[in-house]
Structure formats: structure tokens, C-alpha cells
Amino acid sequence: MNTLLLSHELLVLALGLLVLLADLWLPRGLRRHLGYAAAAGLAGILLFSFLAIRVAPGEVQYAFFEMYALDGLALFFKRFSLLAALMVLLMSVEFAESMPTGVSEYYALTLFALLGMLLASSANDFALLFVSLELITITFYVLASFHRSRMTSLEAGVKYLIIGALSTGFTVYGIALVYGLTGKLNFNELAAVSSSLGGNRLFLFGMVLILAGLGFKIAAVPFQIWAPDVYQGAPVPTTAFLAVGSKAAGFVLLLRVLFVAVPEVSFQWGSLLIVLSAITILYGNLCAIPQRNLKRLLGYSSIAHAGYLLLGIAALSRDGQSAVLYYLGGYLFTLLGAFTVLCLVMRQVESEDIASLAGLGQRSPLLAATLTLAMVSLAGLPPLAGFVGKFLLLKSVIAQAPAQPGYYGLAFVAIAGVVISLYYYFGVIRAIYWSRTAPDLSPIQPSAPIRAALYACIAGMFYLGLFPGTLVNLTEEVVKVLR
Amino acid sequence: MTADLLFYLFAACTLVCGFLVIANPFSLNPVTSAMFLVLTMVFLAGLFVLLHAFFLAAIQVLVYAGAVMVLFLFVIMLLDLKAEERRRLKVFGITTGLIAVGAILFIFLNTLAQAPLGASTTPELEGTTMALGKLLFTRYLLPFEVVSVLLLVAMIGAIFLSKKELK
Structure with a gap:
């Protein structure tokens, strides 16, 4: 058994258990700094991953009866989630001041959620898909309600629990139908028989239910209803991890299910995906316009971004798939930068209204610059990462248009969405620099690790915006394992 | 019948x-x-x-x-x-x-x-404890082990969220 393929997972699991145990012996004052140790551990694992783990392009290594696959795609998402978790942990150390207790548990749970994402990126079997999804979701129930003393946080936890349980029900039912018809759970085995099942409506019904379950995870219409409330109520680091990590895990599973397990079926589903993507983009962008609460605004914007990412999947081509990966890469730096700023500002102001950003330009030029750049990148303006990502997605969609005119409509909707989004993203920037009244002008001093994380986010946004070549080559290499 | x-x-x-x-x-x-x-x-x-x-x-x-x-x-x-x-x-x-x-x-x-229905070959269900145990510890070992982490997370969550006093 080549258990060594699971070295990322085993290391993260060990780190999580260590953090949990270290809490027993550490004096209370030091517990907050356990987050730095955990982040350093993740940095070590990331370094190990880059130095020691190699996968030849197009090669897939299997473990546990082909249930677990290590290929370029899995490795890309593993490194992606490790990086996201690292920044989230740094953010949580800042956030920990407002938590009365359970700081180490917060770090440990973040690591366990990361474990779920690592497993999800390698899942090549519905059994592992289900268990890793549940590991992510159940951890997030707890992480979302971690601010026990706040009603909004508990409400976020309960809402996520109820809707998450419902989506789990959909997924299980879908898997049961697929298994009942084929007797197979493994994606490779399913791929061998799925070509003959493309016309079987019971099989398609099962696949639609599985798609619905994954739709909840990425917050795509019509399964988006939880996102704004949960984003608003959950603690900021949880929201950040939910928006980046959980969404990415949903997308890697979607890619694998659609393009490894049932490619024949998904090529029939072009129109369904076009409609879903278009409605998601419009819904997210239109609902974000009236929002005054910054976290809620980002919740709606994350729905819109799920729609943009679905563009790449709806394109049903290699270019589309690689554009999804590229977009997620840019999204990571952009969103984590924005949430880190929110984490610092909201701690000081205790209000989440956009107006609380007033005077941020004077209070901390670094924070103001990061948030501004993040908003520009989310809106998709050059020369930042968001622009290149959206450009690649649109390009992949338009390349498909001659065969199916529906893609022209989809591209039009996406561009309209970008134009709408300019309004609310620039509302945030206006609040930072051009607010009339600024109640609080005390300077904010971010700690050294946070400053480093912010600089890394800015560098990431600029690098991916100005020199897209490296990552584009990598993502094109990586998606060769998909159909 | x-x-x-x-x-x-x-x-x-x-x-x-x-x-x-x-x-x-x-x-x-x-x-x-x-x-x-x-x-x-x-x-x-x-x-x-x-x-x-x-x-x-x-x-x-x-x-x-x-x-x-x-x-x-x-x-x-x-x-x-x-x-x-x-x-x-x-x-x-x-x-x-x-x-x-x-x-x-x-x-x-x-x-x-x-x-x-019935056109495809549905698997013969072997629901005996032994067959199930064998499957759990061979083919489905990885998800089975991951469930243990899941239970740990659920336990931490339940204790943290229901603990009366926050210290």
C-alpha cells in the first residue's frame, strides 16, 4: 500500500492533533501564539510538498484501490488549500483576542477542515468524496458558531447546519441512485460504464442530485441562500476559509465528478451549466448592490464569483478547466487580503458597516492599499489577478460559441455582471478614501506576520496579473488528467 | 411472494x-x-x-x-x-x-x-457482518479512518459549544 502518497494528509493530521494536545500544557497567555506555531508547521508542509513531492505531467498515482488519486490536479489544490489555511491561521491569531476561550480548538479545527480539503482534492471515489465533504462541512458548523456569545454567529452556525444537512441528504441520495444502477463508486470504474448510461434517466437523476449537493458547497444558484447569512455571522477567519478553501474543494470535486467520472454525461449538460452560471452571476451581483454590511457584501460577491468560475466548467473544454484553476489562484490572494484587512479593522471598530472603513487611508495606508487592490482585482480590472482570470474564463467560453450560440449570451451576461460589480466594489473604495466623516482616526498597527501576509497577497495579485505565463502553463499541464 | x-x-x-x-x-x-x-x-x-x-x-x-x-x-x-x-x-x-x-x-x-430497471446488473447484496467488516477494513479503509477524524471534530465541537462556562 503506497500510504506515502498521503503524506500531506498525515502531516496535517499530526499537526492538528499536536495543537490539540499542546493546549493541555501551555499556559493560558501563550495559547494564542500556538497559531503561529501551527502556521509555521503548515509552511513547513508546504515547503516539503514543493521539495519532495513530484508528479509527472499527466501521471496519476493511486492508493487504496484507486480511491485516492495523487495527480497534478490534486497537488495543485493541496498546495492551494495549504496556503489558504496558513493565511487563515495568521488571521485567527489576530482574531483570537476577541475570543474568550477555545483558541487552540479553533486552530485545531481549522487544520481538520484543511485535512478534509486535502482529501477532497484527491477523492477518486464517491465514498471518499462524501466523507471528505462531511469532514469539511461538519468542521465548518463548529467554526461558524465559534463566537458563542454572539447571536449572529450562532445563527450562522445553525443555518449552515440545516442547509448543509439538507445538501448532504441530496448528495447521499444521488450517490445511492448511481450505485444502485451501476454497483460502482469509483470514478474510474464509473467512467468505463458511464458512456452507456448517458441516456438512462435514473442515472442522470442521481447525477443531478450529486450536482445539487456540490452546488451547495460552491454557493451556486439555486443553492446559494445560506451564503450571505453565514458569511455575515461567522467569525472573519472562518468566513475567509469558507469563501476560499471550501469553495475550492467544491470546485475540485465538481471537476473530478464531471470530467473524470461521467464525462459523457457532462458533455450533454452544456445548456444546464450555461443557465446555472448566468443566473448565479446575475443573482450575486444584483443582490450585492444594496448591501451595507461588508461581510454580507462579500457573501453576495462570492456567489457571483461562483458563477464566474462556473463559466469555465460550462465551457466544457480544457481551456475552461485550466481557467477555473487560474481564477481560483488569483481569488485566493485577493479574497484573503480583503478578509485580513476586515479582520483587523472590524476588531477595532466592532461594526461591520462599510462606513466603518472611513478614514482607513489615514489610519493605515497598507491596509487601505490592500483592500483597494483586492476590490479592484475582484472587480476584474487590469493589471491585477482578477482581470487575467476573468479574461481566460471569457476566452474559453467564447471559443465554444461557434458550436453553441448560447455561449455568446453567457459571455454577455458575464460582462454585464462585471459592469454591475464595479458599482459596489467602488463603493467600498470610496468609503476608504472619500468619506466625509471619520469617527475614529487612531492608527492601526498590524503585527509583523500579518504585514508579511498582506505584502504576499499584494505581490500575488500583481504577479498573477502581470506575469500570468507561469501559472497558465502549470494549470494547462494539470488539467490534462481531466477529460 | x-x-x-x-x-x-x-x-x-x-x-x-x-x-x-x-x-x-x-x-x-x-x-x-x-x-x-x-x-x-x-x-x-x-x-x-x-x-x-x-x-x-x-x-x-x-x-x-x-x-x-x-x-x-x-x-x-x-x-x-x-x-x-x-x-x-x-x-x-x-x-x-x-x-x-x-x-x-x-x-x-x-x-x-x-x-x-433491471436491465443493468445490480450488485448482489452480501449484508453479512463478516463481508461488511472485510470491505470496511480493505477496500474502504481510507474513508473508514477519516470518519474517526470526523468523530473527533464532532466531539470537540459538541464540547466547545455546549460547555457551560467559558474559561
Whole structure:
């Protein structure tokens, strides 16, 4: 058994258990700094991953009866989630001041959620898909309600629990139908028989239910209803991890299910995906316009971004798939930068209204610059990462248009969405620099690790915006394992 | 023949009890709903027996009907949900719910009517404890082990969220 393929997972699991145990012996004052140790551990694992783990392009290594696959795609998402978790942990150390207790548990749970994402990126079997999804979701129930003393946080936890349980029900039912018809759970085995099942409506019904379950995870219409409330109520680091990590895990599973397990079926589903993507983009962008609460605004914007990412999947081509990966890469730096700023500002102001950003330009030029750049990148303006990502997605969609005119409509909707989004993203920037009244002008001093994380986010946004070549080559290499 | 008869009996009882859990016309008492849920679980166990999944049937009775539901009942009785009994059902909720259920039911029945059932080879179910144990510790070892982490997370979460005093 080549258990060594699971070295990322085993290391993260060990780190999580260590953090949990270290809490027993550490004096209370030091517990907050356990987050730095955990982040350093993740940095070590990331370094190990880059130095020691190699996968030849197009090669897939299997473990546990082909249930677990290590290929370029899995490795890309593993490194992606490790990086996201690292920044989230740094953010949580800042956030920990407002938590009365359970700081180490917060770090440990973040690591366990990361474990779920690592497993999800390698899942090549519905059994592992289900268990890793549940590991992510159940951890997030707890992480979302971690601010026990706040009603909004508990409400976020309960809402996520109820809707998450419902989506789990959909997924299980879908898997049961697929298994009942084929007797197979493994994606490779399913791929061998799925070509003959493309016309079987019971099989398609099962696949639609599985798609619905994954739709909840990425917050795509019509399964988006939880996102704004949960984003608003959950603690900021949880929201950040939910928006980046959980969404990415949903997308890697979607890619694998659609393009490894049932490619024949998904090529029939072009129109369904076009409609879903278009409605998601419009819904997210239109609902974000009236929002005054910054976290809620980002919740709606994350729905819109799920729609943009679905563009790449709806394109049903290699270019589309690689554009999804590229977009997620840019999204990571952009969103984590924005949430880190929110984490610092909201701690000081205790209000989440956009107006609380007033005077941020004077209070901390670094924070103001990061948030501004993040908003520009989310809106998709050059020369930042968001622009290149959206450009690649649109390009992949338009390349498909001659065969199916529906893609022209989809591209039009996406561009309209970008134009709408300019309004609310620039509302945030206006609040930072051009607010009339600024109640609080005390300077904010971010700690050294946070400053480093912010600089890394800015560098990431600029690098991916100005020199897209490296990552584009990598993502094109990586998606060769998909159909 | 007997098996067919038993199947329809158990299936009908499951459906009726399941309906009574969520929409009991005679009582809005949550305890009654929970008791009907216990009955639903028991009849489901009967269906599992008919599928030769004996282990699953035993677990269904022991864990779900026995342990989990008793806990449910404890919680319901401790919470004293008097308000729930007086609650009026909202027309909006009922209509949207019925439309959603109806739509899914329509698609499902439509699908079932046109699906070539029995054409594909459904796997022979070997529900003995030994076969199941072997599968769990060989083929499905990885998800099985991951579930242990899941349980750890659930335990941490339950303790953290329900601890009385925050220290």
C-alpha cells in the first residue's frame, strides 16, 4: 500500500492533533501564539510538498484501490488549500483576542477542515468524496458558531447546519441512485460504464442530485441562500476559509465528478451549466448592490464569483478547466487580503458597516492599499489577478460559441455582471478614501506576520496579473488528467 | 411472494409513519413526532432485512431506533417545546414546500417510469457482518479512518459549544 502518497494528509493530521494536545500544557497567555506555531508547521508542509513531492505531467498515482488519486490536479489544490489555511491561521491569531476561550480548538479545527480539503482534492471515489465533504462541512458548523456569545454567529452556525444537512441528504441520495444502477463508486470504474448510461434517466437523476449537493458547497444558484447569512455571522477567519478553501474543494470535486467520472454525461449538460452560471452571476451581483454590511457584501460577491468560475466548467473544454484553476489562484490572494484587512479593522471598530472603513487611508495606508487592490482585482480590472482570470474564463467560453450560440449570451451576461460589480466594489473604495466623516482616526498597527501576509497577497495579485505565463502553463499541464 | 408482500407492507408503513412525523393531523406534539420517527426507523430496518442486509438492519434498530432517538426524546422533553404545539402553519411555507416536493416527485416518477430497471446488473447484496467488516477494513479503509477524524471534530465541537462556562 503506497500510504506515502498521503503524506500531506498525515502531516496535517499530526499537526492538528499536536495543537490539540499542546493546549493541555501551555499556559493560558501563550495559547494564542500556538497559531503561529501551527502556521509555521503548515509552511513547513508546504515547503516539503514543493521539495519532495513530484508528479509527472499527466501521471496519476493511486492508493487504496484507486480511491485516492495523487495527480497534478490534486497537488495543485493541496498546495492551494495549504496556503489558504496558513493565511487563515495568521488571521485567527489576530482574531483570537476577541475570543474568550477555545483558541487552540479553533486552530485545531481549522487544520481538520484543511485535512478534509486535502482529501477532497484527491477523492477518486464517491465514498471518499462524501466523507471528505462531511469532514469539511461538519468542521465548518463548529467554526461558524465559534463566537458563542454572539447571536449572529450562532445563527450562522445553525443555518449552515440545516442547509448543509439538507445538501448532504441530496448528495447521499444521488450517490445511492448511481450505485444502485451501476454497483460502482469509483470514478474510474464509473467512467468505463458511464458512456452507456448517458441516456438512462435514473442515472442522470442521481447525477443531478450529486450536482445539487456540490452546488451547495460552491454557493451556486439555486443553492446559494445560506451564503450571505453565514458569511455575515461567522467569525472573519472562518468566513475567509469558507469563501476560499471550501469553495475550492467544491470546485475540485465538481471537476473530478464531471470530467473524470461521467464525462459523457457532462458533455450533454452544456445548456444546464450555461443557465446555472448566468443566473448565479446575475443573482450575486444584483443582490450585492444594496448591501451595507461588508461581510454580507462579500457573501453576495462570492456567489457571483461562483458563477464566474462556473463559466469555465460550462465551457466544457480544457481551456475552461485550466481557467477555473487560474481564477481560483488569483481569488485566493485577493479574497484573503480583503478578509485580513476586515479582520483587523472590524476588531477595532466592532461594526461591520462599510462606513466603518472611513478614514482607513489615514489610519493605515497598507491596509487601505490592500483592500483597494483586492476590490479592484475582484472587480476584474487590469493589471491585477482578477482581470487575467476573468479574461481566460471569457476566452474559453467564447471559443465554444461557434458550436453553441448560447455561449455568446453567457459571455454577455458575464460582462454585464462585471459592469454591475464595479458599482459596489467602488463603493467600498470610496468609503476608504472619500468619506466625509471619520469617527475614529487612531492608527492601526498590524503585527509583523500579518504585514508579511498582506505584502504576499499584494505581490500575488500583481504577479498573477502581470506575469500570468507561469501559472497558465502549470494549470494547462494539470488539467490534462481531466477529460 | 411473501417477500413481496412484506416489502409492500414495510414500505407502506414507512411512508405513513414518515408522513406522520412531519404532518400529524391529530397532534402537534414533538414527542409524538419523535415516536413516529422511531417507528419509521424500525420499518426501514425491516426493508433492510428483506434486502439481506442483516447487519445494517440490526444497526438501524440498535443505533437509530434505540440510541439516537432516545437522545432526541430526552432533548425534546428537556426543552419543553410548548410553543411548538401552538404554532400555526404558514400558507406561504406550505405552498412553496408542496410545489418543491411536487416538482421533485414529478421528475422522480417520470424518471422511474422511463428507466430500464433491471436491465443493468445490480450488485448482489452480501449484508453479512463478516463481508461488511472485510470491505470496511480493505477496500474502504481510507474513508473508514477519516470518519474517526470526523468523530473527533464532532466531539470537540459538541464540547466547545455546549460547555457551560467559558474559561
